Amino acid sequence: MATGRTHRPATRSRGIPEATVARLPLYLRALTALSERSVPTVSSEELATAAGVNSAKLRKDFSYLGSYGTRGVGYDVEYLVYQISRELGLTQDWPVVIVGIGNLGAALSNYGGFASRGFRVAALIDADPAMAGKPVAGMPVQHMDDLERIITDNGVSIGVITTPAGAAQQVCERLVAAGVTSILNFAPTVLSVPEGVDVRKVDLSIELQILAFHEQRKAGEGAAAAEAALPPAARESAVDGTSTASGTSSGAANTASDTAANTASDERKGPDGEVPAVMPA
Numbered sequence: 001m002a003t004g005r006t007h008r009p010a011t012r013s014r015g016i017p018e019a020t021v022a023r024l025p026l027y028l029r030a031l032t033a034l035s036e037r038s039v040p041t042v043s044s045e046e047l048a049t050a051a052g053v054n055s056a057k058l059r060k061d062f063s064y065l066g067s068y069g070t071r072g073v074g075y076d077v078e079y080l081v082y083q084i085s086r087e088l089g090l091t092q093d094w095p096v097v098i099v100g101i102g103n104l105g106a107a108l109s110n111y112g113g114f115a116s117r118g119f120r121v122a123a124l125i126d127a128d129p130a131m132a133g134k135p136v137a138g139m140p141v142q143h144m145d146d147l148e149r150i151i152t153d154n155g156v157s158i159g160v161i162t163t164p165a166g167a168a169q170q171v172c173e174r175l176v177a178a179g180v181t182s183i184l185n186f187a188p189t190v191l192s193v194p195e196g197v198d199v200r201k202v203d204l205s206i207e208l209q210i211l212a213f214h215e216q217r218k219a220g221e222g223a224a225a226a227e228a229a230l231p232p233a234a235r236e237s238a239v240d241g242t243s244t245a246s247g248t249s250s251g252a253a254n255t256a257s258d259t260a261a262n263t264a265s266d267e268r269k270g271p272d273g274e275v276p277a278v279m280p281a
């Protein structure tokens, strides 16, 4: 098996940069909400705010789709929903298998949001013989022995891995050998896949680490601002009185921030520069 990562050029063959592709689901979510409220048109500023994206970036992103909007009117909501869905391949039904039906796998199986976005859970698969035939989210869990047949019969190209980390690579290899070419990995491990297989990873603890880093920085800034607001005499006595303690604690805080920042950014990129599926806000 090749060293395995998702090797993708920064720009897709049809000329849409990966960063734009990563923002398309954000636009689609905001547009779907507008469509549900029967809003006919939206300005780039309104849509950018709803999607949490800068409006100049949004206009640039939409230019890749050939969508420029109408001056003074904005973008046609329904047409943009169609365009983005088509670009993301969501105008067709995607059968998906979930492998590892424990706490997380069962929770994902019960999530209703996949179907409305074009993803049909075709099968739930687990290695535990005691699970076989048990209903989860209204479907019987199937055994790993049947994985290859299930994938072929259902034409599955997307697999979700929610097994323990130690089993994930082996599960991944079986999925790929059976014809799966896209994997959403929840297990906390880096998967090796051959050229042509896409892996997206989701790790909520990494997102929490990034938030912890920002929380810590906010707390540090708050303490500095409070100290700066003190009258000079009080500031000096505050510094004198706590010089050792504050020196130690701020040194520790810096070290911890640096560690959190490094961990978060290293983990976020992955060794191959792969970006996790969940993007920070």
Ligand SMILES: NC(=O)c1ccc[n+]([C@@H]2O[C@H](COP(=O)([O-])OP(=O)(O)OC[C@H]3O[C@@H](n4cnc5c(N)ncnc54)[C@H](O)[C@@H]3O)[C@@H](O)[C@H]2O)c1
Pocket (backbone or CB within 6 Å): 099, 100, 101, 102, 103, 104, 105, 125, 126, 127, 128, 144, 162, 163, 164, 165, 167, 170, 171, 185, 186, 187, 188, 202, 203, 204, 205
């Ligand atoms: N990405 C995240 O944010 C996130 C959050 C929570 C959990 N996780 C990860 O998700 C995974 C599952 O967590 P969980 O709490 O659901 O665990 P769990 O133990 O409840 O479930 C794991 C399931 O995988 C099955 N399994 C084990 N080996 C298998 C194999 N070789 N083939 C098929 N099935 C196999 C087990 O029988 C079990 O049903 C873990 O790796 C965990 O670290 C990730």
